[in-house]
Amino acid sequence: GSLGKQLCVGVDEPQAMCYVETANLDGETNLKIRQGLSHTADMQTREVLMKLSGTIECEGPNRHLYDFTGNLHIDGKSPVPLGPDQILLRGTQLRNTQWVFGIVVYTGHDTKLMQNSTKAPLKRSNVEKVTNVQILVLFGILLVMALVSSVGALYWNGSQGGKNWYIKKMGKCWDGVLIFSVLSHSRMPPTPSDSCDFDDPRLLKNIEDRHPTAPCIQEFLTLLAVCHTVVPEKDGENIIYQASSPDEAALVKGARKLGFVFTARTPYSVIIEAVSDKKRMSVIVRTPSGQLRLYCKGADNVIFERLSKDSKYMEETLCHLEYFATEGLRTLCVAYADLSEREYEEWLKVYQEASTILKDRAQRLEECYEIIEKNLLLLGATAIEDRLQAGVPETIATLLKAEIKIWVLTGDKQETAINIGYSCRLVSQNMALILLKEDSLDATRAAITQHCTDLGNLLGKENDVALIIDGHTLKYALSFEVRRSFLDLALSCKAVICCRVSPLQKSEIVDVVKKRVKAITLAIGDGANDVGMIQTAHVGVGISGNEGMQATNNSDYAIAQFSYLEKLLLVHGAWSYNRVTKCILYCFYKNVVLYIIELWFAFVNGFSGQILFERWCIGLYNVIFTALPPFTLGIFERSCTQESMLRFPQLYKITQNAEGFNTKVFWGHCINALVHSLILFWFPMKALEHGNGFMISTYVVVTVCLKAGLETTAWTKFSHLAVWGSMLIWLVFFGVYSTIWPTIPIAPDMKGQVSAPYYGYAFSQEEHGAVTQEEIVRAYDTTKKKSRKK
Numbered sequence: 089g090s091l092g093k094q095l096c097v098g099v100d101e102p103q104a105m106c107y108v109e110t111a112n113l114d115g116e117t118n119l120k121i122r123q124g125l126s127h128t129a130d131m132q133t134r135e136v137l138m139k140l141s142g143t144i145e146c147e148g149p150n151r152h153l154y155d156f157t158g159n160l161h162i163d164g165k166s167p168v169p170l171g172p173d174q175i176l177l178r179g180t181q182l183r184n185t186q187w188v189f190g191i192v193v194y195t196g197h198d199t200k201l202m203q204n205s206t207k208a209p210l211k212r213s214n215v216e217k218v219t220n221v222q223i224l225v226l227f228g229i230l231l232v233m234a235l236v237s238s239v240g241a242l243y244w245n246g247s248q249g250g251k252n253w254y255i256k257k258m259g260k261c262w263d264g265v266l267i268f269s270v271l272s273h274s275r276m277p278p279t280p281s282d283s284c285d286f287d288d289p290r291l292l293k294n295i296e297d298r299h300p301t302a303p304c305i306q307e308f309l310t311l312l313a314v315c316h317t318v319v320p321e322k323d324g325e326n327i328i329y330q331a332s333s334p335d336e337a338a339l340v341k342g343a344r345k346l347g348f349v350f351t352a353r354t355p356y357s358v359i360i361e362a363v364s365d366k367k368r369m370s371v372i373v374r375t376p377s378g379q380l381r382l383y384c385k386g387a388d389n390v391i392f393e394r395l396s397k398d399s400k401y402m403e404e405t406l407c408h409l410e411y412f413a414t415e416g417l418r419t420l421c422v423a424y425a426d427l428s429e430r431e432y433e434e435w436l437k438v439y440q441e442a443s444t445i446l447k448d449r450a451q452r453l454e455e456c457y458e459i460i461e462k463n464l465l466l467l468g469a470t471a472i473e474d475r476l477q478a479g480v481p482e483t484i485a486t487l488l489k490a491e492i493k494i495w496v497l498t499g500d501k502q503e504t505a506i507n508i509g510y511s512c513r514l515v516s517q518n519m520a521l522i523l524l525k526e527d528s529l530d531a532t533r534a535a536i537t538q539h540c541t542d543l544g545n546l547l548g549k550e551n552d553v554a555l556i557i558d559g560h561t562l563k564y565a566l567s568f569e570v571r572r573s574f575l576d577l578a579l580s581c582k583a584v585i586c587c588r589v590s591p592l593q594k595s596e597i598v599d600v601v602k603k604r605v606k607a608i609t610l611a612i613g614d615g616a617n618d619v620g621m622i623q624t625a626h627v628g629v630g631i632s633g634n635e636g637m638q639a640t641n642n643s644d645y646a647i648a649q650f651s652y653l654e655k656l657l658l659v660h661g662a663w664s665y666n667r668v669t670k671c672i673l674y675c676f677y678k679n680v681v682l683y684i685i686e687l688w689f690a691f692v693n694g695f696s697g698q699i700l701f702e703r704w705c706i707g708l709y710n711v712i713f714t715a716l717p718p719f720t721l722g723i724f725e726r727s728c729t730q731e732s733m734l735r736f737p738q739l740y741k742i743t744q745n746a747e748g749f750n751t752k753v754f755w756g757h758c759i760n761a762l763v764h765s766l767i768l769f770w771f772p773m774k775a776l777e778h779g780n781g782f783m784i785s786t787y788v789v790v791t792v793c794l795k796a797g798l799e800t801t802a803w804t805k806f807s808h809l810a811v812w813g814s815m816l817i818w819l820v821f822f823g824v825y826s827t828i829w830p831t832i833p834i835a836p837d838m839k840g841q842v843s844a845p846y847y848g849y850a851f852s853q854e855e856h857g858a859v860t861q862e863e864i865v866r867a868y869d870t871t872k873k874k875s876r877k878k
Contacts, residue, residue, distance in 0.1 A: 094176045094190030096124045104129035105353065106185040107319060108176060110153075118330040119183055119319045121353065123173045127162060137189055144191065146170065147446060149198035153177065157449045158193075169443030177201065184321065211626060211644065214608070215668055215749050222754050226676075233687055240695035308467045311422050312343035313350045315371045315383040320350055327351060335418065338472050367499075370461055372427070380427040384464055388501065389588070391421035396463040399423070405469050413503030416511055417471035423464035435460050479651030481513040486654050488514075488582075490737035491744065493550075493607075495584040497594045497621065502558055505587035514583045515554045522581065524557040524565070532564035536573045540580075547580050555581040559588035566596055575604055595620030602626065608744075612653060613639050629653065659733045662743045663726055669749035670799055671722035673757045678714050678792045680761035681768070682706075685784065688769040704825070705785045713789050713818045716810035717796030726802040764791060789818045 099106045104124030131137045145167075146158030158170035176190055178199040196202065318340050319330040327349070331337035340350055368386025375381055384391065388409055395402065405421065412419045427435075438459065442452035487494060494514055498505050502525070509515035522539055526532040540547055555578055557565060565574040578584050586597060594611075598621045602609045611618070611625035616638040622628030623642055630643030631650060640646040647656060682701075689700040699706070705713075733739055742748060768787045797811045 094188075094192050096122050096174050096176050096188055096190055099124045099129070099185060099188050106176075106188050107183045107321075108180040109183050110177070110180050119321060121173065121317070121319055122176055124188070125160065125168055125170075125174060127160070127165065127168050131189065134189075144170070144193060145446065146193060149194055149203055151200065151203035153200050155450075157446055159444050159446070167444045169440065171443070214746060215665070215672070218746075218750060218754065219672060222676075222751070226758075237687070237690050237695050240690065304467060307424060308422060309343050309346055309348040311383040311385065311424060311467065312339045312470070313348040314373060315369065315385050315422075316340055316350075317369075318350065320352060335420075335472055339420075339470060342470075368461070370457070372432070372460075380429065380432050382425045382427055382460060382464075383422070384424065384461055385420050385422045385470075387499075387588075388419060388421045388469070391423055391464065391466070394462050394464050395423065395466055396425075399464065399466045401466055401468070405466060409469055409501075410503060412469070412471040413501055414507055415471075416504060416507035417473055418500060418504060420470045420472075422467045422470065424467060425462075425464045427460075476508075476512060477649050477651060479649070479654075481511070483651045483654045485513050486658070486734070486737050490658060490740040492657075492740075493579075493582075493584075495578075495586065495597070495601075497586045497589050497597060499559075499589060499617065500587055502556060502587045505585050506556060509554065509556075509583065509585050515585070516552075519552055519554045519582065522553060522555045522577075524555070524561045526561045526564065529564045529567060529570070532561055533570050533573070536565065536570060536577055540573055540577050543577075543580055547576060549580060550582055551580055553581045554583040554585065556585045556587065559586070559590060559593055562586055562589060562593055562597075566593070566600060571600060572604070575600065579605065591617040591620050594618065595624045597621070598624045610657075612650070615639055629656070654734070655730075658737055658740050659730050662728075662733060662740055665743045666727045666748060667722045667725045669753075670725055671718050673749070673754065674721055674796060674799060675718055676754070677757050677761045677795065679710070680758055681765050681792060682709060682788055684762060684765040685769045685788065688765065688773075692773070701785050708821075709789070713814060713821075714792050716814050717793060720804070720807045720810040721796065721799060724802065724804045724806055725800060764795075786818065786822060790815050 096106065104126065106122050106124070107119040108122055109119060128140065131140065140162070142160060142162040142165075144158060144160055147156070154172055156170065156172045156175045160168040160170055162168065175193070176188065178194075179201040182188065194200075316331070316336045316339065318336050321328045321330055327344075329337050329340050329350070331340070344350065367390045368384060370382055370384040372380065372382050384394070388406075392402070409419050409421075435456070439453070439456045442449065442456050445452055484494060496505065496509060496514065498508070500508065502523075506515065506521070510517075515521075524532070524535055526535055543551065564570060586593070589597070594613075594617070598609055598611055601607070602625065608627065609625040610627040610629060611621040612629040612631065613619075613622055614631035618630075618639045619642045622630060622639060627645070628643040629645045629647060630640035632640045632646055632648055645656060647653065686700055689698075690696075701709075727742070728736075728739060747753075768784055768791060772784060772787070793811050793814045797807075800807050800811075
């Protein structure tokens, strides 16, 4: 690990390359290459390094792990561009490298590690939002109660102030396994492979027999072996490929299977790395014959835009791509272009100039890439099978039964996305498909309006229709003028598939639905391109796997497989919702019961501020006597068994519709507490007015504990311990506390209450009244729910 963000100057490796692991930063365990500067690569000793004189000009501290812009100005030499490949971040670890020399650029809070040590986006649940509002309302009611009591005290003192009072003094009162399945080139038809290792003997045979397609095949396989960012790691005689993307690893392994083995990487090539927005990557190399060549691979629409007019086999490749898409395979097109020395040198000057600009460097570099990535000659296409994880179709089917609307946001092409929809059972054969693929805002508006008109009265209701829209059309559909109509159409469809979408569009879709639709959104993904939508959604779920750990690190919940989402939502989500809501409602209930009784007492004590309950009883009420029931409700409560929740996904609607916790339910519990307080105070007040003292404390504790029992659905040994144990603790405390006076003169007001002849009778009548009222309300509510369900 490094003390700060460092510029890599010298490395013990002969080509000035070192390997780092960034698991502490982004969770990714694959090795990444960091390239020392060629201008300083010869500085292998401290003495030589001490003679280095110059300055570093760079961007200000920021939190972007994969971006860095700067220049190294060595005295007497032209500026040297610095990028993320030359930076060793704090928190990374060297691998397969003995030592490096570096210059510290940022330290302390300016490092990327510390810049990323910020709080995650604040997300609040509906339960929390409702609770916060009700607390404010209760606070207002408390102020009103205080005002009423103050006015009552003034009135009482004014009307009764002249009278003498006698007071008796009483003391203290997606598996993620990618398989290179198909290779399509030239005029040779594609040959799918059912095995895990791609192997087409025709390819090597054509090369050996010097078939007319042999040069094309050789270039194709050479491209697969060199156009990537894979890091080879030797383990004895074996080579292990460390790849940032499973797609790249699959292609390199496929080339190795056919005899084109990638063994080492040299710094003498120009790599134009792939990013989500570019949808392509290129590498410029020099062949053994001395020819400069650009290899490029990427999405079919991106590659075809850059093909030369002289490029062959375009129609054949398009047919192959359509076939791959119908099989649900992930496709790439590959192409190349030969560069002249003059063309390369002219471009290199522009590239180096753009590389040394600090402001808008990325934009200038993109313009440079556009200059060189053109007039390509098509070699063919690849197809990779991204197998669905086990249980994905079943999970989606279950979620649909729970009336959860599912939208698929993918970067795959339209045909591939549709077939994935069929394979995961999101789209059925009986569904009608609405395809939106337009080239302008007006055309998009017209198409959406027409489809909305066709639905007629069914608009706004769920129909057995699937909407498929590509990223280009989505750009217009999400514009301000069309957004509302698009949402009306999308929400009227049972399934929505957005293909060819960028990471920004994924985030934008989630944000639009989140703001326009009164529903909770959940985004689930496994790659870095899913981070935006995961953070935007109400609930973000990351799947850990071969795509890296960025999605997991930025999520609210992390799971290993998509199928685990079923239990996460239907079981643990529903259980947690039920537990939290019951715990919140019960806590409010038991406190309202206790303290509203004090308000009733104010009406009979002249609003003097005198309290009814003994101070120790009040202090220990929430700490000991009623502390256990909320814990058992919040930890062990279950509305249904796990088997029932999975067998009947429709039960999740209770959670979806917030039937267990809303404003109506909250105030229903408060009114219930108000009724109980009336019974618990006024019955003994009127029936036992001339007794030796009130025994309301016992009535309150026992009633509140029995209320917890009535709220409990799944009784466990801890539930019994909490309910009956809490009452036992109170009775033991009450018995001891009421008998120690005057031995210990701290509770004279408790003396004799247990031994009072009417104590047991009053206790039984009091609890019978409160519990009976609760049971009547519960029976009515249950009968009403059953009738509504029928």
